[in-house]
Structure formats: C-alpha cells, structure tokens
Amino acid sequence: MTPDRSATAEHALKLLRLISLELAFVDPHAQKPAEELRRLIAELEEAAAVHAPQAIRDLAAAARSLVEPSPGVAVTLTTDAIVHLHDWQPRMEEAVIAWSREPESSGQQAPVSPPAQPVASQSEVPQARRQSPAPAARATAATELFSVLPDDADGELVRLFCSESQDLLQDIEQGVLVLEERPEDKDTLATVFRAFHTFKGNASVMKLTVIQRLAHELESLLDAARRGAYRLDRRAIDAILAGADTFKRFIDEMAVQIEGTRVGQQISLPVAAVIEDVRGMLSAPQQPAAAAPAPPAPPTAAPAIAVPPAPAVAAEPVAITPPAAITPRPTPAVVAEPAPPPPPAAASAGAGSAGLIRVDTAKLDGLIDLVGELVIAQSMVTQNSDLQAVASEQLARSLGQLRGISTELQRTALSLRMVPVRGTFQKMARLVRDLSGQVGKEIRLVLEGEETEVDRTLVEELGDPLVHMIRNAADHGIESPTDRVAAGKDPSGTITLRAFHKGGMVFLQIQDDGRGLSVSRIRGKAIERGLISAHEQLTDREVLDLIFAPGFSLASTVTDLSGRGVGMDVVRRNIERLRGTIEIDSAEGRGTTFSIGLPLTLAIIEGLLVQVGDQRFVVPTLSVRESFRPLPSMLSVVQGRGEMVNVRGTLTPLLRLAEYLHIPSAVTDPTQGIVMVLEAGQDCRCVLVDALVGKQEVVIKSLGETFQDQQEFAGAAILGDGRVGLILDTTSLVRLKLKHAEAA
Amino acid sequence: MTQPSHSPNVPPNQSELAARPGKYLTITLGRESYGIPVLKVREIIRICPITRVANMPPQVRGVINLRGKVIPVVDLRTRFGLPAGADHDRTCIVVTQVAATVGNGTRLYGVIVDGVEEVAHFIADDLQPTPDFGGAIDTRFITGMAKAGDSVKSLIDLDAIAAAEGAALDTPASLPPADGQ
Numbered sequence: 001m002t003p004d005r006s007a008t009a010e011h012a013l014k015l016l017r018l019i020s021l022e023l024a025f026v027d028p029h030a031q032k033p034a035e036e037l038r039r040l041i042a043e044l045e046e047a048a049a050v051h052a053p054q055a056i057r058d059l060a061a062a063a064r065s066l067v068e069p070s071p072g073v074a075v076t077l078t079t080d081a082i083v084h085l086h087d088w089q090p091r092m093e094e095a096v097i098a099w100s101r102e103p104e105s106s107g108q109q110a111p112v113s114p115p116a117q118p119v120a121s122q123s124e125v126p127q128a129r130r131q132s133p134a135p136a137a138r139a140t141a142a143t144e145l146f147s148v149l150p151d152d153a154d155g156e157l158v159r160l161f162c163s164e165s166q167d168l169l170q171d172i173e174q175g176v177l178v179l180e181e182r183p184e185d186k187d188t189l190a191t192v193f194r195a196f197h198t199f200k201g202n203a204s205v206m207k208l209t210v211i212q213r214l215a216h217e218l219e220s221l222l223d224a225a226r227r228g229a230y231r232l233d234r235r236a237i238d239a240i241l242a243g244a245d246t247f248k249r250f251i252d253e254m255a256v257q258i259e260g261t262r263v264g265q266q267i268s269l270p271v272a273a274v275i276e277d278v279r280g281m282l283s284a285p286q287q288p289a290a291a292a293p294a295p296p297a298p299p300t301a302a303p304a305i306a307v308p309p310a311p312a313v314a315a316e317p318v319a320i321t322p323p324a325a326i327t328p329r330p331t332p333a334v335v336a337e338p339a340p341p342p343p344p345a346a347a348s349a350g351a352g353s354a355g356l357i358r359v360d361t362a363k364l365d366g367l368i369d370l371v372g373e374l375v376i377a378q379s380m381v382t383q384n385s386d387l388q389a390v391a392s393e394q395l396a397r398s399l400g401q402l403r404g405i406s407t408e409l410q411r412t413a414l415s416l417r418m419v420p421v422r423g424t425f426q427k428m429a430r431l432v433r434d435l436s437g438q439v440g441k442e443i444r445l446v447l448e449g450e451e452t453e454v455d456r457t458l459v460e461e462l463g464d465p466l467v468h469m470i471r472n473a474a475d476h477g478i479e480s481p482t483d484r485v486a487a488g489k490d491p492s493g494t495i496t497l498r499a500f501h502k503g504g505m506v507f508l509q510i511q512d513d514g515r516g517l518s519v520s521r522i523r524g525k526a527i528e529r530g531l532i533s534a535h536e537q538l539t540d541r542e543v544l545d546l547i548f549a550p551g552f553s554l555a556s557t558v559t560d561l562s563g564r565g566v567g568m569d570v571v572r573r574n575i576e577r578l579r580g581t582i583e584i585d586s587a588e589g590r591g592t593t594f595s596i597g598l599p600l601t602l603a604i605i606e607g608l609l610v611q612v613g614d615q616r617f618v619v620p621t622l623s624v625r626e627s628f629r630p631l632p633s634m635l636s637v638v639q640g641r642g643e644m645v646n647v648r649g650t651l652t653p654l655l656r657l658a659e660y661l662h663i664p665s666a667v668t669d670p671t672q673g674i675v676m677v678l679e680a681g682q683d684c685r686c687v688l689v690d691a692l693v694g695k696q697e698v699v700i701k702s703l704g705e706t707f708q709d710q711q712e713f714a715g716a717a718i719l720g721d722g723r724v725g726l727i728l729d730t731t732s733l734v735r736l737k738l739k740h741a742e743a744a
Numbered sequence: 745m746t747q748p749s750h751s752p753n754v755p756p757n758q759s760e761l762a763a764r765p766g767k768y769l770t771i772t773l774g775r776e777s778y779g780i781p782v783l784k785v786r787e788i789i790r791i792c793p794i795t796r797v798a799n800m801p802p803q804v805r806g807v808i809n810l811r812g813k814v815i816p817v818v819d820l821r822t823r824f825g826l827p828a829g830a831d832h833d834r835t836c837i838v839v840t841q842v843a844a845t846v847g848n849g850t851r852l853y854g855v856i857v858d859g860v861e862e863v864a865h866f867i868a869d870d871l872q873p874t875p876d877f878g879g880a881i882d883t884r885f886i887t888g889m890a891k892a893g894d895s896v897k898s899l900i901d902l903d904a905i906a907a908a909e910g911a912a913l914d915t916p917a918s919l920p921p922a923d924g925q
Contacts, residue, residue: 661798
C-alpha cells in the first residue's frame with residue numbers, strides 16, 4: 001500500500017468518524033452543525049479527489065450534493081438529507097476501508113465494495129464482493145444473534161446512548177400503540193420512523209452492528225408505511241414491538257455492563273426472527289393494499305445491498321428506502337408512488353426536547369440537599385435570639401427577604417425532581433395491550449392526567465404496584481366479553497388510569513368497569529382463613545380492606561376472586577413505604593377503583609417535633625391522626641393485650657415511646673403527657689410522648705449503613721438548632737406494637 | 745469469640761501484611777495509645793451534641809450533624825472494651841472515611857477518642873504483627889503494632905470496625921431493613 005493511499009484512507013476515516021458524530025447530534029433546524037457537516041464533507045471530498053478511486057469520489061460528491069444549501073433557502077439541512085446521510089455514512093466508511101485494504105495491484109481503479117452500490121449506482125459498480133470488512137464474520141453475527149459492547153466504548157457515551165435510547169424506545173412504543181388504532185396516522189408514522197432512524201444512527205456511532213441492522217429493517221418497514229406502500233397490520237405492530245423489546249433488553253444489559261458488573265459479556269439478541277419477519281412482510285404482497293401495491297421490488301432494481309453489514313442476507317428483495325435524493329430514481333418500482341415529503345411533525349417531534357438538558361440525578365439530589373440545608377441555616381439565622389434582640393427595621397426586612405428567597409429556591413429545587421407520570425402510564429398502555437391478548441378479553445386503557453407531576457423517585461417506585469394492580473384488573477376485574485354482554489355491558493372492558501393533585505398529595509387511580517369485588521365473598525373467605533371471626537361486625541369498607549391482609553391471597557380462593565388479593569399486601573407495603581395510602585372502592589357488578597395517595601415529594605416531610613425525656617423526635621404529620629392529653633378515665637389495661645386508650649369508643653393499644661426507646665427521665669404518667677394516635681394504613685396505635693414541641697418541615701436524610709438494620713427510625717433531619725433529630729418510622733411502630741399485642 | 749487456646753482469627757503473618765508503613769494519627773483511649781492511618785482521617789472536631797439512636801450496640805453513641813451531613817459516631821473506648829469514661833475537654837471526634845460495605849464508595853464515620861497526639865511516621869522496621877493476646881483482647885480490629893520511642897501503639901483497622909457495626913446488628917429481625925430515603 002502506498003503511503004499516499006493509506007494516508008488518504010486514514011484521513012478519510014477520521015473525517016467520517018467526525019461526520020458520524022455530527023450526524024448523531026445534528027438538528028434539522030440548528031444552523032451550526034449543518035455548517036460543520038458541510039465543512040467536513042467538503043474536506044472529505046477534497047481528500048478523496050487525489051488518490052481515491054472513482055467510486056469513493058462519487059460517494060463523496062453525492063454527500064456534498066446533499067448538504068449543499070439550496071439557493072435562496074436557509075442553510076439548514078432538510079430532514080431527508082439527514083436521513084440519507086445516515087445511510088450514506090456507513091457505506092462510505094466501508095468503501096474506504098475496503099479500498100485501503102485492497103491489494104496494491106488492483107490500483108486506483110479498484111472496485112469499491114458492494115455496500116457502496118446504491119449511491120454509486122450510475123457508475124459501473126462491480127458485483128464482486130471482495131474485501132468488505134470481514135463479511136463472513138458479519139454474516140454470522142446476524143444469525144448468531146449477539147452483540148458485544150466494544151471494549152473501547154466510552155462509558156460516558158454509552159450512558160448517553162442508553163438514556164437517549166430509552167426515550168426513543170418509549171416514543172416508539174407509544175407511537176406504535178397509536179398506529180395500531182390508526183395505522184394511517186401520518187404524524188405518528190413520521191415520529192416513529194424518526195425515532196427508529198435516530199436510534200439506528202446512534203447505534204452506528206456506537207458500532208453496534210446488530211442493533212443497527214435490526215433498527216434498519218424496522219425503519220424500512222415504517223418507511224414503507226410512511227410512503228403508503230405498506231399498511232401496518234397487527235403482525236407488523238407485533239414485529240415492531242418485538243423489535244423494540246429486543247432493543248430494550250439490549251440497552252438494559254448494556255447499562256448493567258457499563259456499570260462494570262459484567263464487563264464484555266456477549267449480549268444475546270433474538271434479532272434474526274424479527275428481521276426475517278419484517279422482511280417477509282415487506283416482500284410478501286399485501287392483499288388489501290391501501291395505497292400502492294406492495295413493493296417487492298425486483299431484485300435487479302432494488303438497491304440490494306443497502307444493509308451494510310450483511311450483504312449476503314440483504315441481497316434479498318427488501319424494499320429498503322432508496323436513497324432517492326442521492327441518486328434520483330434508481331428504483332422506479334419503489335418510488336413509483338412518490339414519497340410524500342416528511343410532514344413537519346417529524347421535525348417538530350425532535351424539536352420538542354430542544355429546551356431540555358440532561359443532568360445526572362446525583363447532582364440534582366446534591367443540589368436539593370444543599371438547598372434544604374440553606375433553608376435550615378436561614379431559619380437558624382432568622383430565629384437567632386441575638387439577632388431578634390436587634391430592633392432594626394432594615395434587618396427585619398432583609399431577613400424577611402432572605403426567608404422569601406430561600407423558600408422560593410427550595411420550591412424550585414424540589415420541582416426539578418418532579419416528572420410527569422406520562423412515562424409510567426405509557427408503559428401501562430403496553431401492558432394492557434399484551435394482557436388483553438393473553439387473557440382473551442378486549443380491554444381499553446384510558447389515561448387521564450398524564451402530565452401530573454410527581455417526585456422522580458416515586459415514579460420509579462410506582463411501576464411495580466401499578467403493574468400488579470392493572471394485571472389484577474385485566475385478569476380478574478374485567479369479565480370475558482360474553483359475560484359482559486350477558487350483564488348488559490359493552491363487550492370491551494375499560495381500565496382507567498388517572499392521576500391528579502389534591503390537597504398537597506398526588507393521587508393515582510386504577511379503575512376498571514369489571515365485575516367488582518364481592519363483599520360477602522371476601523368476608524366468607526376471611527372467616528375461612530381466620531382473619532376475622534364470624535360474628536365480627538365490619539363495614540363494607542373494612543371488609544374490602546381485608547384483601548390487603550397478608551395471607552389473604554394465598555388461598556385457592558373462590559373462583560372469581562382468585563388472585564385478586566395476590567400480593568396486594570405487598571402493594572400496600574410498597575405504597576406505605578413511600579408514605580402513601582391505598583384505598584379501594586368497589587361496587588359489585590360495576591367495577592373497582594383503587595386510589596393511591598402519595599406525598600408530592602420524598603425529600604421533605606412536614607414533621608411534628610415531640611419531646612421524650614431529653615430527646616426530640618420528628619413524627620411525620622401525615623401519620624398523626626390526632627393528639628391529646630388523656631383523662632384517667634380513658635386509660636385501661638386489658639388482660640393479655642396491655643395498656644389501652646379509649647379513643648372515642650375504640651380501644652387502642654398504648655405504646656410508651658420512652659420505654660420502647662429506653663429513654664430515662666421521661667413522663668411515665670400518661671395523664672401528664674401527650675398521646676398521639678398514629679396510623680399506618682388501617683391500623684392505629686397510641687404513642688405516649690412527653691410533649692409536642694412544634695411543627696417543622698424537615699429534609700429527610702438517610703441514617704446510613706451503620707443504622708441500616710434498625711426499624712425504629714425512618715431517617716434523620718437537621719433541626720432548627722443544628723442538632724440531629726431522628727424521624728420515627730410510624731409504620732413500623734404501629735405494626736410492631738400490633739405483633740407484640742397479638743403475641744401477648 | 746476466639747478460642748483462648750487457639751490462634752486468633754487473623755494469623756500473625758497476615759496482620760504483618762495488613763499494617764503499612766506510613767503516616768498515622770496517634771490518639772489516646774484511656775491510657776493506651778493507638779494509630780489511625782492518616783489517609784483515612786477527614787477532620788478532627790471537638791465533641792459536640794450527639795443524638796442518641798435507641799436500641800443500638802453500646803459503642804454506637806449516635807449521630808451528629810457535620811455541616812448538614814448526618815454521620816454516625818462510635819465510642820472507640822467502648823468498642824475496645826475499655827472502661828467507659830465521661831467526655832472531657834480533650835475528647836474529640838475524629839471524622840474518618842471508611843469503605844462502604846455496599847458498593848465501592850466511602851462513607852463518613854466518626855470515632856470518639858480521648859485525645860489526639862500527633863501525626864507519626866512509622867517505617868517498616870517500626871511495625872510488628874499483632875501478638876497473640878490469647879483471646880483476652882479482640883484483635884480483629886488491630887492491623888499491627890508500631891514502636892514509637894519506648895511506647896507501643898496499636899494500629900487500628902477502621903474499615904473492619906465500621907463494617908462490623910452492621911454485622912453486630914444482624915439481629916434475627918425478619919422485617920426488611922427500613923429504607924432511610
């Protein structure tokens with residue numbers, strides 16, 4: 001190899017890498033990247049002009065013509081041009097690599113490897129498939145179905161890729177579900193197509209060939225649909241969803257690998273089946289052709305080798321998007337029906353995220369922590385007794401201003417953690433779709449209030465309980481179509497997922513219009529399982545709450561209830577761990593509604609400061625139903641169950657906090673102290689403390705590893721005087737006492 | 745926990761390896777003198793109000809507020825089974841950075857000591873393996889002994905102490921650990 005040639009090739013490859021980077025981030029409306037691209041491509045063409053063979057020169061020229069600003073039009077790139085550049089880049093790269101590896105003798109007129117064909121189709125492209133980089137290896141990669149994270153993968157880049165891909169996949173999934181309803185929806189088609197396309201581009205930057213190929217196939221399918229050449233039927237939707245799932249699995253695995261736990265392992269990907277499926281769809285004529293007849297382009301006309309990594313497989317007649325803009329009408333069969341220009345929505349879909357930046361959540365949490373500290377420090381200053389003694393109006397004004405600003409700052413900082421529940425809800429859309437197939441029922445999911453914002457941590461924690469409840473609703477709540485018709489209902493059932501804010505809390509509701517819960521059956525079951533006694537008087541609501549009782553579910557229950565309670569105790573525990581509540585409302589025959597109430601944020605709680613002996617504790621205000629100084633007549637000792645307090649007719653066990661926490665010198669006579677009624681779910685316990693000190697908003701801090709195994713405290717907080725106050729874990733206090741009482 | 749007649753948990757040659765030559769912060773506990781690797785020490789603060797955490801092992805004195813961070817403080821005297829004494833004006837908290845037991849990060853860990861002496865440099869010749877005390881003294885937390893003049897200082901393994909705190913708490917509680925958010 002002459003030094004000239006290797007130098008040129010090397011230079012060209014470097015430029016191509018830069019181009020691919022630019023391409024990955026290019027925005028059709030942003031001016032600067034377009035200019036950068038233009039500059040790089042011009043440089044590439046220049047570099048190729050001297051030593052490179054004709055085919056490469058053609059490729060470079062084709063790219064330049066794409067980015068050339070049309071006269072009188074703004075300098076931005078069209079979406080189409082970007083799309084074609086994405087196709088062009090890997091082909092060019094392979095062509096250059098192939099050329100640089102060719103034996104010296106073949107000289108400058110060396111044929112370019114096949115992948116270059118579509119672009120260079122006017123020129124004499126030889127069919128000889130030689131020197132394409134390791135074609136055999138690539139071909140097997142397609143069938144062996146794995147992909148490995150490149151060893152030299154840049155961690156930061158991979159992370160970026162993962163998080164971006166997750167967003168894209170969500171767009172895809174959401175869009176596809178819309179397409180299932182309205183297959184001809186142009187905007188959605190364009191959005192999904194674009195999402196696949198961006199994804200493919202990103203994968204190619206990451207050199208994830210297998211991923212790139214699958215994305216390419218799916219993109220082709222959508223492109224055909226977008227041009228009206230293929231109507232998306234259920235099979236196609238399934239294939240796209242399957243493909244999206246594959247990507248998801250891959251990305252999840254990649255995310256794990258990049259965290260360093262399992263480095264460099266192969267990631268198995270069942271891509272071949274999906275690819276085959278998609279190809280089958282595209283090549284088989286579709287009978288009720290909505291628009292043009294299906295375009296199984298004759299092999300000769302089709303740009304057969306548009307899939308760079310696997311020429312052998314790709315040689316099948318796949319109706320891959322011809323790079324029409326590069327070579328005008330190379331395949332009349334496909335372009336017979338001129339592709340409609342991509343609707344502006346395609347571009348605006350990407351522009352929606354323009355005003356956003358990605359921030360590491362650890363940084364965000366750090367900021368919120370600091371702001372919390374600032375607010376506390378501010379209140380320490382404001383309440384400083386020395387300062388308060390100063391009679392200065394100006395000082396008072398300044399302090400007031402400081403307080404106002406820090407409160408506002410805290411509010412803003414906390415809002416940074418808030419995200420719409422949309423993402424979680426959309427996952428449920430997919431779940432319902434899959435479930436309705438599995439259980440053979442027609443189920444519609446109605447989403448309401450998707451833009452309701454909740455704390456990011458909550459969103460993550462809510463996924464599982466929601467999945468569980470939706471599964472229950474689909475499986476056991478909604479009746480079969482025949483039953484529904486018999487009951488005079490619409491044969492297809494509806495599950496409504498609703499989110500809204502109310503009274504400083506965020507509420508999520510899962511409502512189905514199914515058969516509802518039968519109070520008498522739950523009651524019977526509970527008696528059978530010994531959860532309640534036969535003569536116990538319970539309100540309907542109390543009976544319904546029994547489905548949250550641990551163990552209620554374990555039964556081979558009455559048929560129409562079976563599974564209804566499975567894991568509902570776990571659901572409730574999870575919700576309570578998030579300091580939330582869950583309630584059921586059900587009318588037999590008309591459906592069931594679960595309402596989950598959650599605090600807006602997990603970072604801050606409103607706390608009651610209580611004194612016990614020489615210590616002060618924070619009790620989450622939401623768990624305190626009431627507090628009072630008991631009269632001697634309210635106190636009694638029940639044989640075998642310990643001390644009880646009569647709270648308006650209900651005997652509630654009393655827990656002496658000082659005894660439980662081994663605090664000396666605390667009030668021992670309840671009538672001299674304060675009894676707080678704490679509640680956790682449906683359970684209540686009275687807790688004796690010395691006095692209530694005040695009310696304070698506190699930033700919750702973790703107690704850390706040293707205290708990870710204790711159950712008394714939910715965390716710690718810095719109090720107004722700078723000391724640490726412990727936050728009582730009310731749920732465990734209430735529950736622990738329960739056990740104690742039962743054991744006694 | 746070790747059998748008096750048998751060798752302690754840590755074989756001598758291993759403890760010989762454990763202590764590294766270098767700079768140590770020497771501290772006093774009662775009348776004994778100890779060394780903490782200076783690289784582990786973040787800062788030394790005066791004794792401050794400590795919030796007691798109930799139902800913890802006796803050596804865990806509680807938590808303090810270190811400029812907005814809640815960190816645990818442990819009484820080294822109690823940890824080593826030395827007679828407890830009241831805090832005095834030389835008592836201080838050495839804030840150290842120890843390995844986290846989950847993940848590979850570090851966490852802050854405060855130890856209460858009776859006083860700090862100096863930062864001493866121990867060369868390899870100064871170091872000796874922990875002698876077999878016949879089980880009378882828990883040698884799990886000692887990486888070795890260092891000669892300094894005519895006195896001998898025990899070199900403390902803070903990571904092991906901090907890690908053992910969690911282990912000591914491994915009560916047969918069936919409930920999952922409460923997640924402090």
